[in-house]
Amino acid sequence: MPQPSEPSDFRPTPKDKPMPLEQARARIVDTMTPIREHERVPLRTALHRVLAEKVVSDIDVPGADNSSMDGYGYAAADMAEDGGALEIVGESMAGHPYTGSLGTGQCIRIMTGAVVPAGVDTVVMQENTHAEGDRLVVAQRPKPGSNIRAAGEDIAAGATVLAAGSYLRPSDIAVLASVGVSEVCVVRRPRVAFFSTGDELRPIDGPIEPGEIYDSNRHGLAALLSELGMEGIDLGVVGDSPEALRAAFEKAAAYDAVVTSGGVSVGAADFVLDVLGEQGSVDFWRVAIKPGKPLAFGMLGNARFFGLPGNPVSTAVTFIQLVRPALVRMAGGHPAAPVRLDLPTLADLRKSPGRENFLRARLVTTDSGRLAVDPIDHQGSGVMRSMSTADCFIVLPAAQNDVPAGEIVTVEPFAQTIWGHPVD
Numbered sequence: 546m547p548q549p550s551e552p553s554d555f556r557p558t559p560k561d562k563p564m565p566l567e568q569a570r571a572r573i574v575d576t577m578t579p580i581r582e583h584e585r586v587p588l589r590t591a592l593h594r595v596l597a598e599k600v601v602s603d604i605d606v607p608g609a610d611n612s613s614m615d616g617y618g619y620a621a622a623d624m625a626e627d628g629g630a631l632e633i634v635g636e637s638m639a640g641h642p643y644t645g646s647l648g649t650g651q652c653i654r655i656m657t658g659a660v661v662p663a664g665v666d667t668v669v670m671q672e673n674t675h676a677e678g679d680r681l682v683v684a685q686r687p688k689p690g691s692n693i694r695a696a697g698e699d700i701a702a703g704a705t706v707l708a709a710g711s712y713l714r715p716s717d718i719a720v721l722a723s724v725g726v727s728e729v730c731v732v733r734r735p736r737v738a739f740f741s742t743g744d745e746l747r748p749i750d751g752p753i754e755p756g757e758i759y760d761s762n763r764h765g766l767a768a769l770l771s772e773l774g775m776e777g778i779d780l781g782v783v784g785d786s787p788e789a790l791r792a793a794f795e796k797a798a799a800y801d802a803v804v805t806s807g808g809v810s811v812g813a814a815d816f817v818l819d820v821l822g823e824q825g826s827v828d829f830w831r832v833a834i835k836p837g838k839p840l841a842f843g844m845l846g847n848a849r850f851f852g853l854p855g856n857p858v859s860t861a862v863t864f865i866q867l868v869r870p871a872l873v874r875m876a877g878g879h880p881a882a883p884v885r886l887d888l889p890t891l892a893d894l895r896k897s898p899g900r901e902n903f904l905r906a907r908l909v910t911t912d913s914g915r916l917a918v919d920p921i922d923h924q925g926s927g928v929m930r931s932m933s934t935a936d937c938f939i940v941l942p943a944a945q946n947d948v949p950a951g952e953i954v955t956v957e958p959f960a961q962t963i964w965g966h967p968v969d
């Protein structure tokens with residue numbers, strides 16, 4: 546497990562064996578220290594934050610027995626048979642409860658959400674009745690006890706509404722509002738510094754010359770971080786020189802995590818690993834996945850360091866597979882296990898044994914109404930449109946060879962649950 550470290554003399558060699566993905570992910574996630582600092586924020590701004598402490602309800606929800614239908618409330622004992630009649634003595638509306646008490650043979654008109662008064666144990670929906678003046682005829686009786694929502698059936702006073710470590714989704718915000726919570730205590734968002742490396746990279750708001758490219762990865766990374774609820778700190782583009790990298794690393798070391806793109810392979814201008822070795826420590830640098838083999842994981846000061854490969858699809862795949870679960874953990878949450886489906890592939894898949902492959906694909910419904918998966922034609926790790934037009938990965942195990950169309954393959958949808966439930 547990497548610790549805040551003294552500089553090391555790590556020298557990567559192509560002989561370093563790539564680590565299987567599962568092992569790399571477990572190792573990375575296990576080394577994350579969840580952030581302990583927390584802050585109180587208004588519920589209005591708490592979406593996608595992580596609860597630092599559990600929330601216990603002070604109240605029952607609903608607060609009182611209430612009707613789930615527009616209709617009439619009465620005591621079932623007063624209604625021995627279908628077609629029986631009762632005297633209508635008042636009404637209970639949502640926000641305006643009935644304040645009297647019911648006698649034998651009496652009923653009240655009651656609306657959905659209105660409090661059920663003493664003496665009423667059953668509500669009949671309006672459609673199954675007809676009123677004759679102040680007399681109600683119940684054509685068809687519901688079962689005794691019907692159409693009443695019990696006090697506290699959603700949340701009982703004293704119950705834990707959400708556990709510490711819960712990632713707040715819109716439905717959680719609504720639940721917290723339902724128990725009258727207007728402020729929550731949430732974990733400080735991880736501060737994640739990120740930058741691109743490469744002399745060929747240009748900002749997206751200017752021209753490019755032959756041999757130059759727009760720095761797309763930095764924008765992709767900013768979006769991935771912001772989607773995850775992280776505080777991203779954009780450190781720009783850093784040139785392919787050890788000096789430039791040293792200066793950038795010094796700045797980046799002050800944050801909780803650092804994510805970079807490019808310069809982690811074995812090329813003449815790939816210095817990320819060298820400088821990480823000098824200024825921090827490298828835990829491992831190769832993962833047995835395609836795309837995404839070169840990936841530097843280590844420490845820079847107290848920051849967790851993720852040096853992602855520069856090929857745009859490799860950057861995205863390694864972020865999704867390795868950085869995202871790590872940051873979820875760092876943010877005080879719990880990474881969900883990937884949702885995986887077994888589906889037939891509509892096209893042949895090319896695969897040589899060695900690395901686990903993440904092919905980009907789309908979920909489709911065939912003419913027979915069955916779900917299947919259709920791989921994108923161009924699978925190059927520089928073809929970012931293969932990610933942008935896809936909605937899932939086909940995951941082929943390391944030892945797999947070519948797969949003919951029609952075979953069942955493992956599919957990981959992109960729109961999967963990212964944040965799992967806390968384990969208490």
Ligand SMILES: Nc1nc2c(c(=O)[nH]1)N[C@H]1C(S)=C(S)[C@@H](COP(=O)(O)OP(=O)(O)OC[C@H]3O[C@@H](n4cnc5c(N)ncnc54)[C@H](O)[C@@H]3O)O[C@H]1N2
Nearest residue numbers: 741743760761762763807808809810815838854855856859
């Ligand atoms: N001899 C070997 N060469 C390569 C190997 C290998 O094992 N031996 N691995 C290949 C694999 S796999 C990958 S992935 C890449 C990763 O290399 P780097 O992380 O060093 O990335 P770069 O060389 O800096 O760039 C690769 C590619 O991506 C483009 N790029 C870089 N940054 C950005 C950016 N911010 N936005 C858009 N595009 C970017 C860059 O121009 C290159 O085309 O190495 C292989 N080589």
Ligand code: MOO
Nearest residue numbers: 836837838859926
């Ligand atoms: O890992 Mo590289 O990402 O195969 O292109």
